[in-house]
Amino acid sequence: MIRRAHPTIHPKNTGNGGEGQVSRLIVHPTAGGRVRGAHNCGSCDAEVVAAIERYAVSGELEEFDGLSCECEKAWAEEISLEHALPTPLGISKTRRGNVLDALRAP
Numbered sequence: 502m503i504r505r506a507h508p509t510i511h512p513k514n515t516g517n518g519g520e521g522q523v524s525r526l527i528v529h530p531t532a533g534g535r536v537r538g539a540h541n542c543g544s545c546d547a548e549v550v551a552a553i554e555r556y557a558v559s560g561e562l563e564e565f566d567g568l569s570c571e572c573e574k575a576w577a578e579e580i581s582l583e584h585a586l587p588t589p590l591g592i593s594k595t596r597r598g599n600v601l602d603a604l605r606a607p
C-alpha cells in the first residue's frame with residue numbers, strides 16, 4: 502500500500518518536508534507482528550514493522566530497501582489465487598501459529 506501511494510504523496514520523491522509533497526502518510530501497524538495485528542511469517546515481522554514506522558517519519562521508500570522474505574512470494578500467490586477464485590472467505594493457508602492461539606485474546 503505504501504509503495505502504491507508514495508508516488509501520489511511524493512510526486513518528486515523528496516520525502517517528508519520535501520518539495521512537491523502533497524500529503525503525509527502516517528502508518529503505525531497496530532499489534533504489528535502479532536496474530537491480531539498486521540503480520541507476515543513471523544521471521545520478518547519486526548524488520549517490516551520497523552521499516553513502516555521509519556517510513557512514516559521519513560517519507561522515503563528507501564526505508565524498505567533490502568527487505569525480502571520468502572513469505573512475500575507465498576502471499577502474492579495467495580492473493581492471486583483469491584482473485585482468480587471467488588471464495589468469500591478466501592483460500593489462504595493459515596498464516597501462522599496455532600488456531601487456538603489465534604482465537605484467544607492476546
Ligand SMILES: [Zn+2]
Nearest residue numbers: 542545570572
Ligand atoms: Zn516473512
